[in-house]
Each structure stands twice: as C-alpha cells, then as structure tokens.
Amino acid sequence: MRVSGRLKVNNPQVLHTAALNGDGVEFDPTFIVGPDIAGRLVELMPDYKPIETDLSVVYPPGRQLSAKVRSFVDFLAARFAGEPEWDRWR
Numbered sequence: 001m002r003v004s005g006r007l008k009v010n011n012p013q014v015l016h017t018a019a020l021n022g023d024g025v026e027f028d029p030t031f032i033v034g035p036d037i038a039g040r041l042v043e044l045m046p047d048y049k050p051i052e053t054d055l056s057v058v059y060p061p062g063r064q065l066s067a068k069v070r071s072f073v074d075f076l077a078a079r080f081a082g083e084p085e086w087d088r089w090r
Helices: 012-020 030-037 067-079
Strands: none
Touching: 012 030
C-alpha cells in the first residue's frame, strides 16, 4: 500500500508520538504501541499479522561453545520463546 503525507520519520518513537497527537497512522511493534491501544489509540486492522522474522545466533562451525556463549544462547532461546511480554496486555 502506497501512503503519502508530509510527515516522514524513521524513528518509531517519533511516529508513535505523532500518532498520539492525532497526526497520522502508525505501524509500529506492539512493545511501543501496546499500552496506548487500550486507551489513546485505536487498532485499525486487528486481524493483520506482519511477517514474523527469525533471530539467529551465528558462531564458527565445529567449535565447542564456551560456557558464556552457551549460557547466552540458552538465555535468548528462553527469552524469545512463546508470547512476548509486551503482547501480554491484550
């Protein structure tokens, strides 16, 4: 969808502030807009789901991971599994 307008930003917080001020429509992650959807903002397309992306950890093949790296990989796997905490407001 092509959108036109006078306000062009590349910062989600600036876009969010503009939307809160009634200056347009935003498409930002729920961790930015979530708390305001229940009150100050209206969800226009609640059934639309953006394409999900993967998170990858890259390290040299054939090497055993150090305890610190293994711990970090385990932390990421646990932290990003399931529903994100910023979507639990729904």
